[in-house]
Amino acid sequence: MGKDKSSLEDLIEKAGGCAVVDGGFATQLERHGAVINDPLWSALCLIKDPHLIKQVHLEYLEAGADILVTSSYQATLPGFLSRGLSIEEGESLLDKSVKLAVEARDSFWDSLERTPGHCYNRALVAASIGSYGAYLADGSEYSGCYGLDVNMDKLKDFHRRRLQVLVEAGPDLLAFETIPNKIEAQACVELLEEENIKVPSWICFSSVDGENAPSGESFKECLDIINKSNKVHAVGINCAPPHFIETLIHKFKELTKKAIIVYPNSGEVWDGRAKRWLPSKCFGDDKFEVFATRWRNSGARLIGGCCRTTPSTILAISKIFTQRMERERRSRISSVFNLRDYASHYNLRNELQRKIHIVSRANFVLK
Ligand SMILES: C[S+](C)CC[C@H](N)C(=O)O
Ligand SMILES: N[C@@H](CCS)C(=O)O
Ligand SMILES: [Zn+2]
Numbered sequence: 305m306g307k308d309k310s311s312l313e314d315l316i317e318k319a320g321g322c323a324v325v326d327g328g329f330a331t332q333l334e335r336h337g338a339v340i341n342d343p344l345w346s347a348l349c350l351i352k353d354p355h356l357i358k359q360v361h362l363e364y365l366e367a368g369a370d371i372l373v374t375s376s377y378q379a380t381l382p383g384f385l386s387r388g389l390s391i392e393e394g395e396s397l398l399d400k401s402v403k404l405a406v407e408a409r410d411s412f413w414d415s416l417e418r419t420p421g422h423c424y425n426r427a428l429v430a431a432s433i434g435s436y437g438a439y440l441a442d443g444s445e446y447s448g449c450y451g452l453d454v455n456m457d458k459l460k461d462f463h464r465r466r467l468q469v470l471v472e473a474g475p476d477l478l479a480f481e482t483i484p485n486k487i488e489a490q491a492c493v494e495l496l497e498e499e500n501i502k503v504p505s506w507i508c509f510s511s512v513d514g515e516n517a518p519s520g521e522s523f524k525e526c527l528d529i530i531n532k533s534n535k536v537h538a539v540g541i542n543c544a545p546p547h548f549i550e551t552l553i554h555k556f557k558e559l560t561k562k563a564i565i566v567y568p569n570s571g572e573v574w575d576g577r578a579k580r581w582l583p584s585k586c587f588g589d590d591k592f593e594v595f596a597t598r599w600r601n602s603g604a605r606l607i608g609g610c611c612r613t614t615p616s617t618i619l620a621i622s623k624i625f626t627q628r629m630e631r632e633r634r635s636r637i638s639s640v641f642n643l644r645d646y647a648s649h650y651n652l653r654n655e656l657q658r659k660i661h662i663v664s665r666a667n668f669v670l671k
Contacts (some may be wrong), residue, residue: 306594308609310504310537311428311476311477311504312428312472312476312477312504312506312537312538313537313563313564314653315370315371315425315428316563316605316606318425319370319625319629320625320628320629320632321600321605322600322604322605322606322607322625323370323371323372323425323605323606323607324368324369324370324371324606324607324608324621324622324625325369325371325373325430325565325567325606325607325608325620326361326364326367326369326371326372326373326608326609326618326669327364327367327369327608327609327610327611327613327614327615327617327618328566328569328570328610328611328612328614329346329360329364329373329375329377329432330345330346330377330608330611331611331612331613331614332360332363332364332614333346333349333356333357333360334436335614336356336359336360338352338353338356341579342494342584343378343383343386343441344378344379344383344384344632345377345378345438345441345627346375346377346378346388346582347375347376347377347379347380347383347397347401349375350376350379350400351387351397354400354404357375357401357404357662358404358407358408360579361404361405361408361409361597362408362411362412363615364587364618365409365412365424365427365614366406366412366615367518367615367616367619367622368424368618368619368621368622368623368625369427369608369618369619369622370425370427370428370430370622371427371429371430371477371606371608371658372405372408372409372427372428372429372430373405373430373432373472373479373481374401374402374404374405374406374429374430374431374432374475375401375433376398376401376402376431376432376433376470376477377431377432377433377438377468377481378434378436378438378439378441379397379398379401379466380394380434380439380462380466381394381395381398381466382439382462382467382640383439384397395465398405398466398469398473399469399472401431401470402429402431402470402473402474402475405429405475406429406474406475408428409427409429411647411669412424412427413426413427414509414670423626423629423630428476428477429475429477430475430476430477430478430479430506431470431471431473431474431475431477431478431479431503432479432481433463433466433467433470433478433480433481433492434481434482435480435481435482435483435488435489436450436459436462436463437482437484438481438482439462441576442576442577443574443575443576443577444484444576445482445483445484445510445518445543446482446484446510446512446518446543446574446576447484447512447518447519448484448485448517448518448519448520448622448629449487449519450485450487450488450519453651454487455478456487456490456491456494459487459488459491460491460494460495460498463491463492463495464495464499467495467499471499471501471503475503476502476503476504476506477503477505477506477537478496478501478503478504478506479505479506479508480492480505480506480507480508481508481542481543482508482509482510482542482543483507483509483510483517483526484509484510484517484518484519485517485518485519485521486517486519486521486525486526486529489507489526489529489530490529491508491510492505492507493507493529493530493532493536494537495531496533496535496536501535504535504537505535505536505537506536506537506539506540506563506565506606507530507536507538507539507582508539508540508542508543508565508567509523509526509540509541509542510539510541510542510543511541511542511544511548512544513547514544514547514548514551514552515551515552515555520603523552523555523556523559524559527539527556527559527560528559529558530562531545531559531560531561531562536545536562537562538562538563538564538565538606539556539560539562539563539564539565540553540556540564540565540566540567540604540606541556541565541566541567541568542564542565542566542567542568542569543567543568543569543610543611543647544568544569544587544612545568545569545571545587546568546569546570546571546587546591546592546595547585547587548570549566549568549595549599549604550595550598550599553566553599553602553603553604554603557602557603560626562605563605563606564603564605565604565605565606565607566599566604566605566606566607566608567606567607567608567609567610567655568609568610568613569609569611569612569613570586570587570588570609570611570612570613571584571585571586571587571609571639572584572586572610572612573610581611581612589616589617589619589620592609592613592617592620592621593620593621593623593624594614596620596621596624596625597624597628600625607621608621609621618655
């Protein structure tokens with residue numbers, strides 16, 4: 305029996321085979337002046353400036369994002385508790401992170417009703433679940449070094465309640481982001497099963513060498529675990545430099561049948577101690593445009609940007625994908641016309657032959 309298409313697969317199909325994920329969320333908050341040099345990082349805005357969160361979501365929608373990733377990357381209950389908030393307040397902020405994105409999506413979609421012929425899809429909201437390393441706020445989402453006291457149970461305990469609250473808030477998808485090692489990938493997979501989560505999810509790894517997970521463990525080891533789960537619909541890389549991505553897509557294609565998702569950062573490197581981006585090989589929107597085509601041709605089905613990319617990056621990607629879809633649509637129409645031409649030519653020929661046959665038969669009868 306064929307299995308039903310998930311909302312994610314449906315979106316990918318509607319988008320012409322490759323959907324666009326939004327870009328750096330915290331980056332865009334900062335461009336609007338938000339100060340997030342804080343252990344809560346972008347989640348600080350959930351407390352201080354929720355309107356700005358909605359505005360950034362709207363900017364990514366306008367740029368053509370098919371998927372919004374929520375502001376919950378570094379929003380965690382222990383993080384909020386150490387801020388002096390109660391459990392109820394922390395849970396309400398997690399709920400709010402999803403609601404803000406849903407509200408932005410709904411109001412943008414409603415406004416499009418007044419724009420005939422627009423080429424947007426109704427976006428999906430993916431609840432961001434940053435890695436344990438993100439919560440540690442020491443840059444360990446890029447090293448995978450969690451210390452000896454961190455075992456499977458600890459990781460599951462860390463993720464469980466946030467996962468429950470986010471799911472309860474009603475996102476379309478779950479986005480596990482910048483997972484740096486095998487044990488955390490396994491914790492996520494086991495949790496999805498234990499909590500019987502019905503919301504489709506993706507799991508994305510960071511990478512600092514372009515070959516392995518940051519911990520040094522091979523992606524084969526990591527994907528072997530994920531492949532066993534039917535709760536994970538896509539797997540890939542986020543917040544790694546763009547020049548690693550094409551090779552990693554080819555590697556992932558050999559390791560999994562799941563949809564492949566990539567949303568790299570600009571190429572700059574995060575200094576976890578100084579809490580700032582170090583200037584290094586940095587790729588602009590023009591490069592993303594070229595890369596995105598190559599990533600798509602290599603087999604990625606979800607493409608976007610992560611830190612230090614902005615709505616203009618997403619606009620560059622979505623524009624070339626929309627143009628491509630338009631070209632494909634035109635060539636489909638022209639091949640339908642060709643087929644029709646052929647069919648009418650064929651019918652005409654048959655019709656002529658039938659008439660010739662009738663005339664010759666009549667001649668024969670008359671003779
Ligand atoms: C994706 S990194 C730039 C997020 C910030 C990091 N977890 C930190 O707090 O240092
Ligand atoms: N969704 C997060 C990921 C940080 S690596 C953001 O874009 O800020
Ligand atoms: Zn990032």
